[in-house]
Amino acid sequence: MSQTLTSFFLFSFFLITSASAQHTVIMKDGTQKNGEVKSISGPTLTFFTNGRPLDVLVSDVRTIHFYDENKAAAASATNLRKTFKEGFKDIEYEMEARRMIKFPKIGLGTKDEGVVVVDVTIDKYGNVISADPGAPGTKTTDDKYLFVKAKSACQQAKFDNDPTAPLSTRGKIYVTFP
16 A cells, blocks of 8 residues: 555656746847746746756846746647738738738848747737737847837737727737848
């Protein structure tokens, strides 16, 4: 009986530790680290990656993304990435059950390149109410300048009006700079 009980506790401990949360920490230099945030104490964030603790200064972190497996599975089933071309740039977006009717205008005038992923929130009338560049998947040669350009462009976008939609809907716009 005690052997069975011990086995059960060991198995339960294994399940609990393997079901830990996934986080993506995006550093100010653009690098990404995947693992689990364990604590923030003073100026230090303790992060476990590949089973090893890593201490990072909070001032070096741009953002932390939390991963919800159920939400990601539901989102991937309902969100299809749509693509359009604006001038020399490719722009893609994901917005559940919504269609973009006014596309972002992105001016030329940069030698920097890469993809900026912008987290976008729209209201039920299709207006962009927030645009936050630097979501996971962003890879650029100059974050600051391209983030400003991508955010400004995405704030000009407009989606179709849907009075039955929720008050706000979240999605992504992928802006590719050549």
